[in-house]
Amino acid sequence: MGSDIDVHLGKRLRRRRRLLGLTQQQLAGTVGVRFQQIQKYECGANRISASRLWQLSEALEVPVGYFYDGLSDADRRELASDTSGEGGEMFARKETLDLIRAYYQLGERPRRRLLDLAKSLNGETDAA
Numbered sequence: 001m002g003s004d005i006d007v008h009l010g011k012r013l014r015r016r017r018r019l020l021g022l023t024q025q026q027l028a029g030t031v032g033v034r035f036q037q038i039q040k041y042e043c044g045a046n047r048i049s050a051s052r053l054w055q056l057s058e059a060l061e062v063p064v065g066y067f068y069d070g071l072s073d074a075d076r077r078e079l080a081s082d083t084s085g086e087g088g089e090m091f092a093r094k095e096t097l098d099l100i101r102a103y104y105q106l107g108e109r110p111r112r113r114l115l116d117l118a119k120s121l122n123g124e125t126d127a128a
Contacts, residue, residue: 005071007044009053012067014042016060018097030059 017027017038024035024042031052040046041056048056048067057064103111 003044006047008071009048009067010042010044012069013038013048013056013060016062016066017042018094019100020060021101022060027056027059031055 017024024038028035028038032055033052037046041048041052053064053067057066060066103114106114
């Protein structure tokens with residue numbers, strides 16, 4: 001298994017690929033590798049080189065920094081101690097990704113109303 005950073009980058013890669021509805025095969029074809037290589041990147045078994053990270057960021061339409069988002073010293077310690085937390089698995093579920101896709105297809109006003117509805121169902125109030 002790779003380092004905590006390799007695992008983090010792999011999780012971000014998987015999350016973005018799934019959010020866009022791409023298969024490992026489709027992404028692999030776009031960047032010129034076999035799908036097995038994408039699998040290895042996603043689980044953190046293989047490190048992603050700088051040039052490959054650039055290709056992936058272009059293919060996934062995100063800045064290179066996207067892969068490092070949320071990776072602070074505290075997060076690296078947390079990744080080392082708990083790699084099976086609910087947060088990462090929650091975003092890996094197909095249902096969550098379908099909901100996110102549908103949410104961002106709405107206009108701004110319906111999104112805001114949907115968010116307010118979800119918060120009210122959960123018992124939260126809008127402080128802003």
